[in-house]
Amino acid sequence: MSGGSDAVAPSSERSWPLWEVFVRGKRGLSHVHVGSLHAPDAELALRNARDVYTRRQEGVSLWVVRADDITASSPDEKDSFFDPAADKIYRHPTFYDVPEDVEYL
């Protein structure tokens, strides 16, 4: 495991911190990651996110999260990390043999 999201943290301190942007397209949908931007604080990050990512009414709600505050799983450990789920096929309904003539199953 290592910290940081998709975007690698800036190499220098000259830049404003990086924020990851999430947009809810419309009521009933989850927030989805759309990209990132730089801003000095959360308030400006939100305003900039509106201007950069929702110029055509792409969203009804925005989240901005400091990239540094995201803890992400590592792609190198992907196999071992997600492996425990691979051999539990009984968690899927298709695992079960049932008679074909039973209704509503």
Added chain:
Amino acid sequence: MYGNDVIDPNEPLNAAETADYDAALADGQEAEHRPGDGGGFEALIAADQRIEPRDDMPEKYRQTLIRQIAQHAHSEIIGMQPEGNWITRAPSLRRKAILIAKVQDEAGHGLYLYSAAETLGIDRQELLERLHDGRQKYSSIFNYPTLTWADCGAIGWLVDGAAIMNQVPLCRCSYGPYARAMIRVCKEESFHQRQGFEILWNLMRGTEGQQAMAQDAANRWWWPALAMFGPPDTGEAAKGGHTEQSMAWGIKRFSNDDLRQKFVDMMVPQAEKLGIVLPDPELRWNEERGHYDFGEIDWDEFWQVLRGDGPCNAERIEHRRRAHDDGAWVREAANAYAAKQATRTKESAA
């Protein structure tokens, strides 16, 4: 007067409105379902899967992408200047509002692309410095001046049209963040190309002077637009360039020459519809090939402009640097405000 009704909204005018774009979109959505997620970089590329930011990748792949995405981002923000030049002089409030929205889009496209480049481990500030001191390039098309209002039409129609032709295949680029940025860009560029076509459409149905202005703009932008696809890279010319490696890595999907041909084939009927004569006496339909033949591009001019000797190279970079320096106080003020707010929050918590 502004007859939107005469331009059929269902008729595709650019590559983002064709089945090619839909296919590129579908490809991205299907990529995750293709088998082969188990292996490393080569296996993922072979399976036509997407590479994501923290995956292992060859250093040359990373550097190639940084160079290409940065150059693309730089082109977007330098590309704000030729048209920005006409915002104060747009012929109507409607045109002015459209032009502002378009130039704002270019800034947005630059930001999507810098954001994609940063996922490769490079800082945006570093990229801007490379642009400002000439270590990185932008598309040489933006080193030509916008002399009349019709140039805004010709840029939208031809330059954005060519850009979309180049960008639609990039929606299927092997590098995930770049591909996703291109999907957004192509969708928005489509309006840019249409508004350019409409400007020329109206001018060509105006006075003789307006028609001459539109024709003159098309004369000046046609050849530089064809050069935007880059030097020849098929046949003999395939040796030595970046095309072969970029294709093997799934960064590039079609050769420069193929995309240029598709663009010519798409633009000729549109020019006829507009009533504009494209400035190429050798342009004619080739029944055998099923494509339009066209004349030789002046590659000496292309290399000369790329090297820095175009009409506006110095002006573009000088303007970019000045805009950056003039904005320094805004960035400093925002920093000071953020620091003050952070201190207050800390104090009130204590």
